[in-house]
Amino acid sequence: MEKHCMECSDKLRGRTDKKFCTDMCRNAYNNRLNSSVNNYVRNVNNVLKRNRRILEALTVFNETKIHKRKLIDMGFDFKYFTHKKAVRAGMIYFCYDLGYLAMEKDDYISIKLSVIELEAELVSIVAEPNPKYKSRLVNDDLNEIRQ
Numbered sequence: 174m175e176k177h178c179m180e181c182s183d184k185l186r187g188r189t190d191k192k193f194c195t196d197m198c199r200n201a202y203n204n205r206l207n208s209s210v211n212n213y214v215r216n217v218n219n220v221l222k223r224n225r226r227i228l229e230a231l232t233v234f235n236e237t238k239i240h241k242r243k244l245i246d247m248g249f250d251f252k253y254f255t256h257k258k259a260v261r262a263g264m265i266y267f268c269y270d271l272g273y274l275a276m277e278k279d280d281y282i283s284i285k286l287s288v289i290e291l292e293a294e295l296v297s298i299v300a301e302p303n304p305k306y307k308s309r310l311v312n313d314d315l316n317e318i319r320q
Contacts, residue, residue: 220253221268228271241279 176185180198185191193199204211227247231239244251254266265272273281 217253220250221255224249224253225268225271228268228273232271237282238276239273239281241281244273244281 176189176191177183178185178194178198179192180202181194183194183198185194193202227244227249230247251266253268254272255269256267258265258267258272260274263275265274275281
């Protein structure tokens with residue numbers, strides 16, 4: 174029985190378990206297969222980067238208090254953020270290391286994490302145990318990390 178390339182349907186020569194005639198066909202097949210997932214991730218990441226650039230531009234100009242309309246006019250999308258943190262004053266939403274805190278009357282305060290704060294934030298996110306997957310071993314490891 175003759176085998177054919179999964180991408181271009183050319184006859185395959187060589188190993189019996191071969192699926193593609195060339196690396197180019199293998200790459201084209203896998204790129205086509207994963208294109209929808211890659212496009213979604215790329216689009217979300219582009220929005221997050223744009224949001225971060227807007228926050229960065231405002232912090233460069235020392236604008237700590239920003240009106241919601243100004244953010245929207247600059248192209249900011251409030252639906253996308255990398256993580257959030259609850260504080261006494263409300264919820265801080267982050268786009269990587271830059272964040273914003275909602276204040277009264279559509280005003281927002283921009284917040285920039287230092288490298289040390291960002292590392293501590295990432296460790297706390299990674300180290301938080303998931304109650305669905307309780308494991309004595311994992312909890313012991315987390316307690317050692319926290320000490």
